Amino acid sequence: MQPRLEATYLVRCDARSIEERARAIAVEQSVEMPVSAIVDDFVRSQIVGRVEAITEKDQFFEVRISLSAETVGDDPGQLINMLFGNTSLHEDVVLSDVALPKELIENFGGPRHGLHELRRRVGAPARALTCSPLKPQGLPPAQLGELAKDFARAGIDYIKDDHGLADQAYSPFARRLEAVILALGSVQRQSRAARYVPSLSGDLDAMRAQIALAKDAGVDTVMVAPMIAGLSNFHRLVRENPTVAFVAHPTMAGAGRISPPLLLGKLFRILGADAVIFPNYGGRFGYSPDTCRALAHAALDRRDGLRPAVPVPAGGMTTDRVVEMLDFYGADVMLLIGGALLEAREHLREATSAFVTEVHRYAYG
């Protein structure tokens, strides 16, 4: 028997229509034509999506549909096309989970580095990691370099570009890279050097050129927005750069139409994200604690023999929430605080040091 993948959808629908609706999704995500018009035996028996189960939940139905893994091959873009492509145009359906065949997961391979390597690189084998962003966009490279220096002196592990920083005229990628690396090189510290995580943008070739520059400058971690780059291109970069760790940014990941634990936690990880940034509960975005817990679990769990990806809760976090967040997530996490530190303005370094100290002194239970 050919391997199949299984997609779970949450469908808002009345009970009378759910069986027909489920069959319609199975057809839409496979052959996209009336099944009665299919003569070919192989197509009828293998390629047409199958409704495997329909379960009534509180406000909706949970529908499990299996699809032939052959329709996907090994392309991540075609994977999301078969899982949700046309069905994403229906407002009443959410893609909530996916079970992929072992062979496909092994082919994608998951994080090349993951939690343990991101910890090792900054000399923090057991505690939560810290991260701060270079922002706002509009600042020239030298000022972003100064900011990086402040964060590094205060002991931040990973200093990332804000996801709005691209290759703009006021701060071109190459000049920003140079300025930040120069600034970080001037910082003496006892622990290992802070890591600069530049954000890649543009088409695949532009990203390749940026990653090559970054590697030449000694950078070993970069950030990509997989939903803007395209999943196939994101995964291509992962394959082409085995020494580089990838932080995935959630921009353009939509709200709720693909379950965040599935998209950001599971799929980005399977495609090679070493760390996944997501909006933490109680910040600027509407994710619930349950969603965040499930997302962190999907990034870290031991299933599929993949390396764990680091969950990076973010989006309006503050130092006074560090203890609460570490209580919630444990040590296998990277805490990302930005705006709240920048608000301290001339006291940025003290504010950042307080954040770092709070993370370092937390007593993991």
Place this chain on the structure above:
Amino acid sequence: MQPRLEATYLVRCDARSIEERARAIAVEQSVEMPVSAIVDDFVRSQIVGRVEAITEKDQFFEVRISLSAETVGDDPGQLINMLFGNTSLHEDVVLSDVALPKELIENFGGPRHGLHELRRRVGAPARALTCSPLKPQGLPPAQLGELAKDFARAGIDYIKDDHGLADQAYSPFARRLEAVILALGSVQRQSRAARYVPSLSGDLDAMRAQIALAKDAGVDTVMVAPMIAGLSNFHRLVRENPTVAFVAHPTMAGAGRISPPLLLGKLFRILGADAVIFPNYGGRFGYSPDTCRALAHAALDRRDGLRPAVPVPAGGMTTDRVVEMLDFYGADVMLLIGGALLEAREHLREATSAFVTEVHRYAYG
């Protein structure tokens, strides 16, 4: 003054909070940090997003926000990142329209061919165009070739791959291309030859390889799913292949979170789509007649000095709706019917001829 782009959002929000919510969106889509913490004059005056207007509508508020065009540069991925990136994570906001600076639109350039060239290529200067898809996936190349032959003999103008057809083991792109071109070459017809429109998939390099094969085989029209390829990569292909016409497929374009007329009609066109497929009202998807009318208008209108892109309403259309659709859309349209023709099974050619005849004999008012 630096050029700015203006984004319009529909926000579900109570009246007391809308001003604050609008400012929060303006900040999220620009500097993504507390404005009070920004010291730099250029950033404060130019880069921070500005709320230009808030208008109360029936169920929501329409919020217009202007953003510095410098934050985008000329990268389509960064454009969508700045327009909707993080805000796509909020469930209460829809991106409903965008006004781009003239320079940016000229830089992207819109359709390289558009309506008139797609008409010229098939010798149909005034009437609506016809299109049918090769499906279901799972069929071997030779059978898809036979299907293409039937469609061509019946007089279809454009014969496209179904968007599920990628580079699968049972029908690899190169072998399918060869089989379809061979089959079409055997069809003698009085009007100009039917055009095969293969669907590209994979990362940018894979798509480049496919497009090169297609051009070698004499193909001059291809299909791409911009939301899966990534907008930057889609636009890169357009720039690299000026002789090729591009049909944009809506898969993974989400439901309602970016207005379909904006995303499929306006943005895909600005980035170079020569034809845009979208779910017609009264088919398998939930778009309303108003949405479809606005989408067709956005694809065709004379603004910005761009060539018109061909609207391609689809998704469960039937021959008995041809007259109604032509009444609705007029002649500047490509009608795409698939499943309904395939349902005729051994009478496929007659059913297809009936579709073609219906389009050809329609008396445009």
